[in-house]
Amino acid sequence: MMAQQQHAHPYVPRTLELPGFVPPSFSSPFLFGVYGAASLLLVVLTWSISKRHAHLNKVERLLLCWWWFTGLTHVILEGYFVFTPDFYKKQSNFLADVWKEYSKGDSRYAARDMAVISVEGITAVLAGPASLLAVYSIIARRPYQHPLQLIISVGQLYGDAVYFITYFFGGTEHRLPGLTYFWLYIVFMNGIWVVIPSIIAIRSWNKIIHAFTKQKET
Amino acid sequence: MMAQQQHAHPYVPRTLELPGFVPPSFSSPFLFGVYGAASLLLVVLTWSISKRHAHLNKVERLLLCWWWFTGLTHVILEGYFVFTPDFYKKQSNFLADVWKEYSKGDSRYAARDMAVISVEGITAVLAGPASLLAVYSIIARRPYQHPLQLIISVGQLYGDAVYFITYFFGGTEHRLPGLTYFWLYIVFMNGIWVVIPSIIAIRSWNKIIHAFTKQKET
Numbered sequence: 056m057m058a059q060q061q062h063a064h065p066y067v068p069r070t071l072e073l074p075g076f077v078p079p080s081f082s083s084p085f086l087f088g089v090y091g092a093a094s095l096l097l098v099v100l101t102w103s104i105s106k107r108h109a110h111l112n113k114v115e116r117l118l119l120c121w122w123w124f125t126g127l128t129h130v131i132l133e134g135y136f137v138f139t140p141d142f143y144k145k146q147s148n149f150l151a152d153v154w155k156e157y158s159k160g161d162s163r164y165a166a167r168d169m170a171v172i173s174v175e176g177i178t179a180v181l182a183g184p185a186s187l188l189a190v191y192s193i194i195a196r197r198p199y200q201h202p203l204q205l206i207i208s209v210g211q212l213y214g215d216a217v218y219f220i221t222y223f224f225g226g227t228e229h230r231l232p233g234l235t236y237f238w239l240y241i242v243f244m245n246g247i248w249v250v251i252p253s254i255i256a257i258r259s260w261n262k263i264i265h266a267f268t269k270q271k272e273t
Numbered sequence: 274m275m276a277q278q279q280h281a282h283p284y285v286p287r288t289l290e291l292p293g294f295v296p297p298s299f300s301s302p303f304l305f306g307v308y309g310a311a312s313l314l315l316v317v318l319t320w321s322i323s324k325r326h327a328h329l330n331k332v333e334r335l336l337l338c339w340w341w342f343t344g345l346t347h348v349i350l351e352g353y354f355v356f357t358p359d360f361y362k363k364q365s366n367f368l369a370d371v372w373k374e375y376s377k378g379d380s381r382y383a384a385r386d387m388a389v390i391s392v393e394g395i396t397a398v399l400a401g402p403a404s405l406l407a408v409y410s411i412i413a414r415r416p417y418q419h420p421l422q423l424i425i426s427v428g429q430l431y432g433d434a435v436y437f438i439t440y441f442f443g444g445t446e447h448r449l450p451g452l453t454y455f456w457l458y459i460v461f462m463n464g465i466w467v468v469i470p471s472i473i474a475i476r477s478w479n480k481i482i483h484a485f486t487k488q489k490e491t
Contacts, residue, residue: 170388173438177431198485202423202478209424213395213431220391260420266484267416273491 064143066162068228073165075144079152086153090132094124108194114258115193118204121251122193125211126186134179140167160240161222162229170221174214182210201266205259208252215249282361284380286446291383293362297370304371308350312342326412332476333411336422339469340411343429344404352397358385378458379440380447388439392432400428419484423477426470433467 064076079086098120105116135150136142143158143165145151158165185207192200222229222241230236282294297304316338323334353368354360361376361383363369376383403425410418440447440459448454 169439169443170391170435172442173388173435176438177434198482198489199478201485202420202481205420205423206427209427210431213428216395217388217391217435220394221387224390225387260417263420263481263484264416266481266488267419269491270484270487271416273487 064165065231066158066165066229067231068162071162071166073143075141077144077146079155080147081149081152083156086149086156089149090153094128097123097127105194110196111194118193118255119190121255122186122189122204125248125251126183126190129178129183129186133175134183136164137172137176137179157240157244159231160236163222163225166229168221170217170225174217177210178214182207182214201259201262204255205263208256208259211248211252212256215245215252218245282383283449284376284383284447285449286380289380289384291361293359295362295364297373298365299367299370301374304367304374307367308371312346315341315345323412328414329412336411336473337408339473340404340407340422343466343469344401344408347396347401347404351393352401354382355390355394355397375458375462377449378454381440381443384447386439388435388443392435395428396432400425400432419477419480422473423481426474426477429466429470430474433463433470436463 061074062076062078064071064073065078066073101120101123102116105111105119108116111119132150132153136154139145139151142148142151142154154164161171163171185203189200189203189207191197192203230241279292280294280296282289282291283296284291319338319341320334323329323337326334329337350368350371354372357363357369360366360369360372372382379389381389403421407418407421407425409415410421448459
């Protein structure tokens, strides 16, 4: 019968201490819905507007959509996480609630696990702005667009590797039971950043090889 | 007065448990001496033998020295660490003793910290063989030599970033007191893999930009 009842957090392991935890205000369908809708809007707008650039082909326009989406996700969503160590105490805050929700799949986010922080820090501070630079480099047809996209994609894959290795070998005690948390949060959401960077890295690699082969011929 | 006295490990934090720890057989000057001499021998041999390849300039010959050195360090030294979780129990083993010694500067190696394992795993399994492929690509003048060197170098820098962020923000409770451990083990030894990959990444980047600029002209 405590006078001031603390909110118990929903995460595992139960030994994790999060004093001052405030339960999320938004439901997980709402969080996913807003993030999904905002991302879709961004993609549709980018696709439509980029049509005006007659020099861009469809692949390049798709790349613009990706770099806008991943850049803003890195800077806003992951940037918020990195620079808000006490996000679990925030009230009625959309970005905080995204991370409160994700922590159900991986409580290392709430626990400020250093492997997670280092990867998210590099992603938010370096990969984020670099992705937005990639948008510019494609539109302006800069010669550095391909090595830049290659570097960011390889960096994203490196971050995935650190994330998945530490997650799977560090034990699954950080994840609540339930298929949703595993397949939707861990596999699907992170899988996006495995599949697309792999495709882009291969494309940029091929573009670079092509340039060297041409250079050799002349 | 225990009947079977366990060897106490020398690392901090003292709460770290390493049952079955066997003290190193080799002194730290010996370990550094052998690693340094073997590396120097490798560099001198590579430099001398590469002279026979008349098409290689001095920078390319230096790059061969680096990729041999870093490739073998990744595969042998770091590969041993990654696949020998109980290295601290090994007796009279040079490679085990290198990691017993390094653990004085960073006991997370003995403790199997997941951030360290993930970076060392990626380095040993991917960057190591890729570095040896870089040796071949330079000698054989393959067009992929520059994107390959760029990718490996960026990967090494990403690994450094994860290592240093987790080290400095995870607290320095893993390091024994003494200037040697900080400046020689942490700063100097890891610094080699910050400075040289940075230089190579910039060079490869410039080579790639040059190829695209030439391609544009023709």
